[in-house]
Amino acid sequence: MFLTKLTVNVTSREFRRDFADVHDMHRTVMSGFPEVTSENPARLSHGVLWRLDGTQSGFLLYVQSHTQPDWGRLPAGYLAQPAEIRSIQPVLDAVTAGRRFAFRLVANATRAIKSDPLPDGEVRAMRVPHRKPEKQIEWLARQGERHGFVIPLATNGQPDLAPSPCRPLRGRIRQTSGNQITIEPVRFDGRLIVTDPDAFSAALRDGVGRAKAYGCGLLSLARTQ
Template structure:
């Protein structure tokens, strides 16, 4: 595996590409990152990414099975081999942008995914509660996100110690040829965890957490404490 930090070179990039990079939908970002790998018509997505803005500059953090390759006149890429060495009881700080959903069955028995924030609102009858009786929205988001993450980390060999949940953002992404936009939401998580079983947790680092990975969600970044 490889982990990379990627930036568009602002001094040499064509203006139209720079605009696309900064203002694109998350689906178009996904297409841009595909271009960093050798063309293979049979290849499936084998990378996770996260978009961030630092000091007004857009960058991408990329975890991939293949090493990215690109024109150095257009892209700045810093790549390192990624082989985390973990042990039981190890404490890690983490960051995660995820698309947290739960699966519910409707009256006809059909299962569908639901945004955890909207689901939490539905469970308490948010729309019918008087404004004064509604819980503080950031608190509802924190509780729903913490519960969702703790359950999923436990399935993959880690215990959640502490987490801050914020940055709730519903998004619409447009795919070429699609009649309707693709809707999803994202939440940002930052906190600490403890590794209980290194093997499944390492696999989680490689494969990501939750759906919407094509839209910049799922990359779990960790560092030693």
């Protein structure tokens, strides 16, 4: 598996377009990968996850994939520096039960609510974002149960985790008659402990939560004391 760090040129007209429309950003990310002939979407076939992180000087675009990308297909001037690509196999090899990591995750933390009955009596489930920090932390704890990790307690007795809101992601899917995309992601920075190495490795490869095509779900790790 590969992780790419792309230092974006914030003056690029194409980047400003992508920044305004998350579907355009998705298409730009996928331009680094070959087309597929299978019925699976290209993102799934290449195992692509991505995240746009703001910095003091601009933005870094991180892209994880099963397939080694070719960023020569990006628009001219899109990058401020050459792409940096490395294998994340050492990270996967370090996953063992009880291992502690610092982590960052931008996720689409949502819950399902029932809509009012339709004229035919059907009741549909709608997904709405968690906006309260305590509910966001509970959401991630449930994800940990599924994906083989727990959030330890900090010295203050609270989960060692800091959720913070991200700017809403909006866009328009032109291939489906202009359907609107609206996502309210949350960024989690904290520490975790691996409880199930197989489930956790799968979460690293496949992502956590929904909206993985639109900049959510990429779990980034760092060593911790």
